[in-house]
Amino acid sequence: MIVYILCFILFLVGVYGVLTKKDLIKIILALSIMEYSANLFLILFAYKSGGGMPILSKGEKIQGMVDPLPQALVLTSIVIELGITAMLVAFAIRLYQKYETFDITKIRRLSG
Amino acid sequence: MKNKGMTIIVKTITRITVWLILVYGIYIILHGHLTPGGGFPGGVIIALAFLNVLLAQGREFTKNWLKMNLLHDLEATSAILYLIVGILGISFTGYFLSNFLPKGKLFNLISAGTIPVLNIIIGLKVCAGLFFVLWSLAIFHLASKEEEK
Amino acid sequence: MILPLPYFIVIPLLAAFLISLISDEKDHWAIILSVASIISLLVISIAGFIHVIGDNIVYKLGGWDIPYTICLVMDSFTAFILITIHLIALTSIIYSISYIRHFSKSGKYYSLFLLLIAGMNGVVITGDIFNLFVFMEIALFSAYALVAYGNKAEQFEAAFKYAVMGSISSTIILIGIGITYSAFSTLTMADIANQVESVDSGIVTWLRCIFAVGFGLKAAIIPFHAWLPDAHSSAPAPISSMLSGVLIKALGIYVIIRLFFNVFGAPQIFLHAFRILGSISILIGVLLARYQWDLKRLLAYHSISQIGYIMLGIGIGSYLGILGAVFHLLNHAIFKGLLFYNAGSVEMAVGTRDLRQMGDLKGKLPTTTGTSMIASFSISGLPPFNGFFSKLILIYAAVQVGYFIHAGIAVIGSFLTLSSFLKVQKYGFLGGTEPELTETKISTSMKSAMIILTIMCLLTSIIIIPGIREYILRPVVYDIMSKAEYIKLVLGG
Numbered sequence: 001m002i003v004y005i006l007c008f009i010l011f012l013v014g015v016y017g018v019l020t021k022k023d024l025i026k027i028i029l030a031l032s033i034m035e036y037s038a039n040l041f042l043i044l045f046a047y048k049s050g051g052g053m054p055i056l057s058k059g060e061k062i063q064g065m066v067d068p069l070p071q072a073l074v075l076t077s078i079v080i081e082l083g084i085t086a087m088l089v090a091f092a093i094r095l096y097q098k099y100e101t102f103d104i105t106k107i108r109r110l111s112g
Numbered sequence: 113m114k115n116k117g118m119t120i121i122v123k124t125i126t127r128i129t130v131w132l133i134l135v136y137g138i139y140i141i142l143h144g145h146l147t148p149g150g151g152f153p154g155g156v157i158i159a160l161a162f163l164n165v166l167l168a169q170g171r172e173f174t175k176n177w178l179k180m181n182l183l184h185d186l187e188a189t190s191a192i193l194y195l196i197v198g199i200l201g202i203s204f205t206g207y208f209l210s211n212f213l214p215k216g217k218l219f220n221l222i223s224a225g226t227i228p229v230l231n232i233i234i235g236l237k238v239c240a241g242l243f244f245v246l247w248s249l250a251i252f253h254l255a256s257k258e259e260e261k
Numbered sequence: 262m263i264l265p266l267p268y269f270i271v272i273p274l275l276a277a278f279l280i281s282l283i284s285d286e287k288d289h290w291a292i293i294l295s296v297a298s299i300i301s302l303l304v305i306s307i308a309g310f311i312h313v314i315g316d317n318i319v320y321k322l323g324g325w326d327i328p329y330t331i332c333l334v335m336d337s338f339t340a341f342i343l344i345t346i347h348l349i350a351l352t353s354i355i356y357s358i359s360y361i362r363h364f365s366k367s368g369k370y371y372s373l374f375l376l377l378i379a380g381m382n383g384v385v386i387t388g389d390i391f392n393l394f395v396f397m398e399i400a401l402f403s404a405y406a407l408v409a410y411g412n413k414a415e416q417f418e419a420a421f422k423y424a425v426m427g428s429i430s431s432t433i434i435l436i437g438i439g440i441t442y443s444a445f446s447t448l449t450m451a452d453i454a455n456q457v458e459s460v461d462s463g464i465v466t467w468l469r470c471i472f473a474v475g476f477g478l479k480a481a482i483i484p485f486h487a488w489l490p491d492a493h494s495s496a497p498a499p500i501s502s503m504l505s506g507v508l509i510k511a512l513g514i515y516v517i518i519r520l521f522f523n524v525f526g527a528p529q530i531f532l533h534a535f536r537i538l539g540s541i542s543i544l545i546g547v548l549l550a551r552y553q554w555d556l557k558r559l560l561a562y563h564s565i566s567q568i569g570y571i572m573l574g575i576g577i578g579s580y581l582g583i584l585g586a587v588f589h590l591l592n593h594a595i596f597k598g599l600l601f602y603n604a605g606s607v608e609m610a611v612g613t614r615d616l617r618q619m620g621d622l623k624g625k626l627p628t629t630t631g632t633s634m635i636a637s638f639s640i641s642g643l644p645p646f647n648g649f650f651s652k653l654i655l656i657y658a659a660v661q662v663g664y665f666i667h668a669g670i671a672v673i674g675s676f677l678t679l680s681s682f683l684k685v686q687k688y689g690f691l692g693g694t695e696p697e698l699t700e701t702k703i704s705t706s707m708k709s710a711m712i713i714l715t716i717m718c719l720l721t722s723i724i725i726i727p728g729i730r731e732y733i734l735r736p737v738v739y740d741i742m743s744k745a746e747y748i749k750l751v752l753g754g
Contacts, residue, residue, distance in 0.1 A: 011436075018429065024421075031428055038435045045443040055148065058219050070442065073391055077435060079152060080398045084428055086245050087405060091421045093252065098414040107418050110491045188282035195275050198267070207324035208267040 003044055010037035024092045024102045028085065035081045039074045046070040117170035126168040133161040137239075144231040145224045151231040155238025162243045171250060180247070187240035190233045197226060197233070266320040266333040268305065269343070269382040270396075272298050277375035284368035291368030295354055295375055302378070303347040310340035314736050317750050319388070327752060328452050334388035334751055337736035338587075342385050342515055345591050348717070349506050349598050350378055356602055356710035357499040360609070364411050364497070373410075377403040377503065381511045388751055391438055391448050394431070397479075397512055401427050404508060408496040419491040426478065426488045434475035437468060444468075451751035454524045454744060469531060472520055480513020482572060483542040486565050493561040494614075498605020501557060502598035505564045510590055514571055523747045527578070536576025540667050542569025543674040550681050556604045556614045556689065559681070560597070563640065566674060567593045573671065574655050579662055583738050585654035592647040592721060596639040599714040603633040606703050606711070607689065616688040623690060626703060630690045632711045637686060639718050641679035647722040654725075 014037060017030025046067040054065040092102070099107050117123060140147075141154030166174045197209070204212040216223030276298040284291045312318070317336040321327060354374065361370050380400025387393050405427070409420035438448075444464050445453050457465060478485035493505050521527040546566025553559040567589070574586025606629050607622065608614050623630045639646040642653075652675055659668035724730055740746065 015429075018425065027425060031425060034432050035428070038432045038439070041436055042439040042442075045439055069448075070439070073438075073442075075152065076391075076395060080395070082242075083402060084398075084424065087402070088421065088424055090245075090249065091409065091417055091424065093249065094409075094412075094417050095414075095421065098417060110415050110418060110495065185282060188278050191278040192275065192282070195271055195278075199271065201323075202265060202267075205324055207320075208265075208271075208322055210324040 004041075007037055007041050007044060010040070022104050024095065024104060027104070028088050028092065031088070032081070032085060035077075039077055042070045042074050042077070117173065118168050122168050126164055130161050130164055133164065134158060137161060137235075141231055141235040142221070142228065145227045146219065146221075151234025152238055154231075155235040156242060158235065158239040159242035159246070162239070163246055166247070166250065174247075183240045183244065187237055187244065190237040190240070194230065194233050194237075197230060201226075266318060266335055266386060267322070269302065269386055270379055272302055273375040273379035273382065277372045277379065280368050280372045280375070286367060288362075288366060288368040288371065291371040292354075292358055295371040296351075298375065299347060299351050299354055299378070302382075303344070303351060306340060306343040306347050309335060310337070310344055313337055313340045314732075317740075319751055328447055328449055331392050332388040332449060332751060333386050334451075334747075335386060336740040336747070336750065338515075338518070338740050339385050341587065341591075341733075341737050342511060343382065345594050346378070346381055346385070346507050346511060349503060349594050350374075352598065352602075352710040352713050353499040353503050355713070356502075356605075356707050357497075358706040359704040360497065360499060360605060360707060361410075363609070370407070370410060373403045373407050374503075376400075377407065377508075381507065385511055385515055388450050389448050390441060390450055390453070393516065394434060394438060397434075397516075398431060400508065400512060401431070404500075404504060407500045408492050408504075410500065411497055413495075416495045419495040423488045423492040430475045430478035430485075433471060437471035437475060440464065440471070441468060449751070450519070450524050451748050454526075454748050455752060457524070457526060465525060469521070469525055469527075472525075473517070473531065473534075476513055476516045476520070477538075480509050480517065480572075481565055481568055482513075482538050483545055483565070483569070484538075486542075486546075489565060490558050490561045493564065494555065494557040498557075498601050498608070501560075501605075502601035505561065505601065506594040506598040509564070509568065510571075510594065514568070514575075514590065518575060518741055521575075522741050523744050526744065532576050532578050534576075535572050536664070536667060539569045539572030539574075539576055540670045542566060542572060543670055544569075547674050547677040547681065551677070551684075554616045556607070556616055556685065557601070559616075559685065560600050560604060563678065563681070564593075564597060566678065567597070567640070569674075570652065570655060570671065573667060574658065577655075577658050577662060577664065577667075579658055580738060580742070581654055581658035581661060583741055584734055585651055585658055587734060587737055587741075588654060588724065589651035592639070592651050595714055595717050595721060596636045596646075596648060599632060599636040599711060599718065600640070602707065602711050602714070603629050603636065606707055610703065616685065619689045621691065628708045628711060629703065632715045633690060634686065635715050635718060637682035641682055642675045643679075645722060646718055647724075650722055650725040 011034060014030050014032075014034025017033065018027055021027055021030060046069070048064065048066050051064045051066040054068040054071075056062065095107060096102060101107070137154050137157035137160075139154075140149040140157060141151060144150030144154070162174075162178065165177065169177075199208070201210040201212055202208055204210070211225035211227070213225040213229070215225050222228070276294050280291045280294050309318075313335055314337060317334070319327075319335075320333040322331045322333065324330075354371075357370070357374075364370075377400055380396050380398075380403060383396030384393055384400060387396065405420050405424045408423060409416045441453065442448060444460050445456050447453060447456075474485070478488075481489045489509075493501050496504060521531065543566050546562050546564075546569060550559050550562035550566070553562060571586045571589050571593070574582045574584075574589065576582075604614070606626065607619065610622070610626055610629075611619055613619075635646065639648040642648045644650075652671065656668045656671050659665075659671065724733055
């Protein structure tokens with residue numbers, strides 16, 4: 001139970017970072033923290049107490065294993081978030097080229 | 113001063129370690145159906161080997177050493193190959209991406225049907241794609257600095 | 262005849278990678294491949310719709326059995342949205358043949374566009390909830406990249422904001438999927454629908470809230486609408502029409518209808534919430550649009566208002582309410598696409614998007630002026646265009662069940678929309694001053710895309726005739742409202 005609460009606190013740290021920070025790079029880092037906490041949350045659901053790793057090696061008998069399906073889901077999710085982070089970093093570089101600053105309170109040409 | 117990479121110590125060491133990283137990445141891709149790993153982590157490790165060359169030796173050396181056109185074509189071709197393996201599944205059994213090659217014995221290297229083939233295809237695409245993202249970020253810096261001059 | 266469903270995903274992906282392989286600096290092959298693939302997709306989706314009115318189709322990926330594999334399901338609602346997506350995509354590709362040549366000459370735009378189509382097709386056709394998340398991310402990825410296609414400063418700013426807000430909502434949806442797997446121990450949507458009663462109802466209420474918030478941000482319902490004016494007004498014109506016409510409906514409205522009517526079930530409190538949020542969306546969207554002088558930003562605020570009409574129809578929940586919502590979905594895609602094409606051609610001709618600097622364009626751009634007048638009448642709900650009929654069904658459905666306040670809000674919203682578009686016509690197209698033109702002519706491809714959509718504006722109002730309505734729209738509403746049929750389709754047969 002403690003583990004789930006800690007995972008939720010990590011999510012809240014990420015949300016706090018996205019909402020209050022003014023630097024573009026810090027927003028990208030806080031978004032990454034938030035996505036890591038979601039992946040951790042998925043893996044925590046797969047744990048069975050007393051289970052071993054779900055890999056069958058030569059000469060081993062089949063015993064109680066943890067659930068391997070959320071691990072496949074997390075692998076896909078990590079790939080997606082890698083792409084999103086790469087795209088956000090590319091946007092940040094182009095924004096710096098156009099606006100000469102990383103401060104998000106000054107990048108505000110669209111309003112209304 | 114710029115565009116020359118790092119110092120001579122780093123350049124000598126990376127000349128040896130790049131090949132070790134490459135072998136490790138290929139090992140993880142090929143044993144994807146026996147041990148943890150598979151297409152995506154192995155592809156990332158091979159891309160990191162190329163990134164090691166880029167960081168240590170500089171952009172000019174990397175542009176001469178790796179042929180960028182070949183990597184660009186490799187990326188698109190491997191994606192098309194993946195879809196062709198899926199469509200071959202339709203023509204063999206009627207379902208997309210079904211496992212139609214012979215499955216072999218348990219724990220062998222060549223077993224489990226189409227899974228090692230798909231692992232290799234995914235590994236090639238991931239390494240080419242990820243390296244191109246990092247390469248275009250490095251090249252963009254070069255282009256904008258040249259525009260300002 | 263089994264219609265092989267993976268072809269809806271394989272054909273655009275194959276075309277996208279082939280374009281990336283063979284087109285280097287000119288875009289002839291890119292245009293030919295993309296037009297060919299979308300025309301073939303349109304033909305397959307119309308054939309699928311006609312086939313599916315008889316019996317629906319389920320397809321197992323990889324040949325494994327149903328609760329253990331990803332399954333693709335096509336019932337009438339899916340086929341209906343597929344036809345909408347491919348129709349708007351065809352006109353968008355025709356429009357962008359000459360529009361994108363002003364930005365850059367390479368074929369990368371067409372490759373990203375086909376990835377967008379593949380992602381949206383995947384969302385609509387899948388029957389597995391994590392597969393839906395993956396295809397949604399593919400579609401959003403291409404949308405972020407396409408918003409920033411023109412290399413202007415405002416486009417990067419809008420794309421950054423859109424990407425950050427979209428990622429937050431995607432993370433919330435991923436947490437929801439994790440809780441779903443832990444509570445139901447399956448990921449197939451029909452299996453979840455089968456087990457909803459036997460799970461603790463507190464968890465199911467939490468899941469409904471999480472998915473309503475997450476997909477509500479994708480559909481731009483009112484507390485979560487802040488990304489839409491920036492993103493849809495800064496994008497290039499054919500991408501604005503794709504985003505505003507199809508993306509917010511295929512990713513937001515379709516998933517909300519599928520999850521709340523077929524999978525989790527919708528208790529009355531959620532339908533009340535959708536109805537109230539829909540009415541607030543109608544009013545706030547139109548009132549905020551009246552202060553805008555930027556043409557595309559005005560159209561983006563009107564998108565929020567029209568999505569409010571669709572949410573109102575969903576919230577009413579009766580047969581006529583859902584009929585009106587689905588019909589309005591198709592109509593809004595058509596006339597909003599046409600309005601964005603007009604804005605794009607005006608921007609290319611005059612060089613600015615500010616309404617105060619345009620003037621008498623009637624002589625110089627006759628096609629644009631005529632089609633924009635027809636589109637303005639459609640969106641305001643004047644007969645005999647299609648907007649009138651769908652809004653009439655929605656207002657009648659509201660009155661029939663007894664929600665007079667919501668019906669009144671819908672009527673007031675319609676009048677305010679009319680006044681807003683009369684302002685656009687007065688300042689933008691029929692004003693007094695003579696603006697100077699930068700470009701000479703609007704090319705044939707842009708004109709033909711606008712004329713195709715204008716004809717569709719008139720054709721889709723034929724659907725109101727009772728014989729055709731029973732043939733086209735009744736299976737759609739029937740498939741939405743019956744949860745037991747969906748479960749029996751995927752699990753039983």
